[in-house]
Amino acid sequence: MIDSDTQPGWVADVDEEDVADDMPLSTRLSIADTLTLGNAICGFMAVYFTTTGVLIPHLTGHDDGGMARHSAAMAVILMLLASIFDLFDGLVARKLRASAMGAELDNLSDLISFGLAPAYFVVTWGMVAPDSHQRVSVVAAVVVLLAVVLRLARFSCVTLRDGIFQGMPSPFGALTVVAIVLLELPFVPTLLAIIGVAWLMVSRVEYPKPRGRLAVAMLSWIVLSMGMLAAWALDAPGGQTLLQTGCALQIVLGAMIPVFATARRVNTFRDNRREARSAQVQQIQ
Known part of the structure; x- marks a missing residue:
């Protein structure tokens, strides 16, 4: 029974800790989830800078080369920052809850x-x-988007051995696509390279998960790439050369990994076949 002196808007004091304890576990955010949300924010802001600094000025006839360069660099830097969040959220999730x-x-x-x-x-x-x-580039963009969708869906459904990704990881693929665009090759080679990266993302080529020294190497490469983009955006001496060098290295890395993976698979197949033949010879003898 409520006391008559109680105010109509009175609400009983509730302990915040009790509310937190009553929350279902599925709705609580962990530290790793916070990093993951940072990843999403970076992706959205990359779209924002691409729109406001590159696309809209071009459509309105106020295309300033410096502004477009700054905005494009900021968009790519945000994608790189998103990849850092993506790298660390998994590490934090394994270490913490x-x-x-x-x-x-x-x-x-x-x-x-x-x-x-x-x-x-x-x-x-x-x-x-x-x-x-424009229309052909839209088709290429749709191919990239669908490749990432399929890549992520397969990652959720298929169980592989520990330490291995099947198909080019989406962060690496996204940054390779952007590097291809920034390299400013002729249209047809650029288009073919973008489609090739999309194919690698849905392929069965095995890629190592970034752990230990590989994670440190990837983080170092991301930070170095940010520096090269900043030099290009600020029109620093040699900034254009640094950008082209970084983009070329990113593309080379994207091409070398599947080559080495295929060579390793071929060598493994040959070794297994050789062992099988040796076993057959021993049985005959």
Whole structure:
């Protein structure tokens, strides 16, 4: 029974800790989830800078080369920052508590940062570049987006041995697509290279997961790439050369890994076949 002196808007004091304890585990965010949300924010902001700094000025006739360069660099830097968040959220989740939403949040954030953002970057390139074809570039962007969607869906459904990805990881694929665009090759080679990266993302080529020294090497490469983009955006001496060198190295890395993976698979097949023949010879003898 409520006391008559009690105010109509009175609400009983509730301990915040009790409320937190009553929350279902599936709705609590962990530290790793916070990093994952940072990934999603970076992807969205990459689309924002691509739109406001590159696409809209081009459509309105106020295309300033310096502004477009700054905005494009900022968009790519944000994608690189998203890849750092993606790298660390898994490490943090393994070290600390991971929420029940972690895997879903990771896939949704990756779709924004490494699916939508690079695909939108390709569309913008198709509208801004002088020798490109807008409709064809839209098709290439859709191919990239669908490749990331399929890549993430397969990752959720297929169980592989520990330490291995099947298909090019979406962060690496997204950054390779952006590097191809920034390299400013002729339209047809650029288009073919983008489609090739999309194919690698849905292929069965095995890629190592970034752990230990490989994770440190990847983080170092990402930070170095940010520096090269900043030098290009600020029009520093040699900035254009640094950008082209970084983009070329990114593409070379993207091409070398499947070559080495295929060579390793062929060598493994040959070794197994040789062992099988040796076993047959021993049985005959």
